[in-house]
Amino acid sequence: MLILSRKSGESIVIDGRIHVKVVRVEGEVVKIGIEAPSEVPVHRQEVYAEIQRSNQQALTRQSVELPKLPLAGPAKPQGEPAKSL
């Protein structure tokens, strides 16, 4: 892992197009500003951990009784294209 020291107001540039700036340091909290092209997704790391945990909880190893939904029934969503996906 590359480790750099930065002061408040200083930046890092990644790949010439992603700017990461230390906006402010308040005690243990570091405020970071990120400028990236719109096609570059930027998320807190926790989002990935949250989804991973959710997937692990959702994994079904045997047949389960599924809840009944008020909207249940073989209702087709409107405008579904011909393919059955």
Added chain:
Amino acid sequence: MTSANVIEVEEPEVKETIACCDVRLPAGLLGFEQMKNYLLIAKPAEAPFRWLQVKGNPSLAFVVIEPFLFLPDYQPDIPAADVDFLGLSSPADAAVYAIVTVAGPHRATVNLKGPVVINRNTGLAKQVVIANAAKYSVQQPLPVNDSAA
């Protein structure tokens, strides 16, 4: 007489026809990166739920649902890089499924931050961390009937 009987016997079987599609997740699901090939299975009796089952291992599966059925306002913002990866040329190409965590016959939640997006034409899929994930929950309760009907 005989033909009438035949029809009565066959009808339930027709209703139970299981629709099945191959779904390829080259990146796997988060936490399950090694499992890349799935079947999307629809059993009419379990609609609107479907199963995303690990191909070759039917005992490993995820329950999925189209989130728009109960959340018409759901607007997942799919990052451009994922749109390119999936080869989506229009929103109609994309089938969006939320993974369901079944906690019991009367309680289930869905993950709206990381839906599985499938290209309907090719079966290529990815679990997408939507750009507007902060707006949504990984544990959105499903509106279930709470009485044993």
